[in-house]
Amino acid sequence: MIIPIKGDFIISAMAKNIANRLKNDSVDPPIIPTIFKNKIMEGAVEPFFVLSVIDVTQENGMTASAWRTYRMKVEYYLEESDYGRHSEYRDMAEKLFGILRIIDIPDKQDGDEVVTRKAKASKMNYQIIENVLQFFVNYKIKAKLILPEEPKMQVLEIQRMEDEE
Known part of the structure; x- marks a missing residue:
């Protein structure tokens, strides 16, 4: 069974990569910031990430397939006392270039197993705006479209009009 591609699947794959790679970082003990989807939760403690889908575009193919481009945004917040430490934001951006280069997304269900x-x-690319790292990345993914079934050809009855004389 084909699994339809959704932005949340991409966010989850990105979050998994970020958490796994930062856990294996050389800092001892590793600092693993909290990762939020789409919005900051009340009471969030810095440092943390917010991952979201900015927009999605689709280029249709000839059949029931299309290429979808997901424009993603990763925001990284440091503690308020750390404002002005742009070098730490740039260091995190450099890590994100490697961490997010390739992600595993769900493709199909094979029994209980999800094949990625x-x-x-x-x-x-990234920017540091108002003491927040804003990292942008696109993922272009081939998607199988689930199209509505076309009506099948039916019999057409033709009635002939009698000529009036």
Whole structure:
């Protein structure tokens, strides 16, 4: 069974990569910031990430397939006392270039097992705006479209009009 691609699947794959790679970072003990989807939860303690889908575009193919481009945003917040430490934001951005280069997204269900496929990042860039790292990345993914079934050809009855004389 094909699993439809959703932005939340991509966010989850990104979050998994970030958590796993930062856990294995050389800092002892590793600092693993909290990761939020789409919005900051009340009472959030810095440092933390917020992952969200900015927009999705679709280029239709000839059949029931299309290429979807997901424009993603990763925001990274440091503690308020750390404002002005742009070098730490740049260091995190450099890590994100490597961490988010390739992610595993769900592709299909095979019994109880979910088979994944690789999605490669493109157009990665970052900015530091108002003491928040804003990292942008695109994932272009081939999607199988589930199209509505077309009506089948039916019999057409033709009635002939009698000529009036």
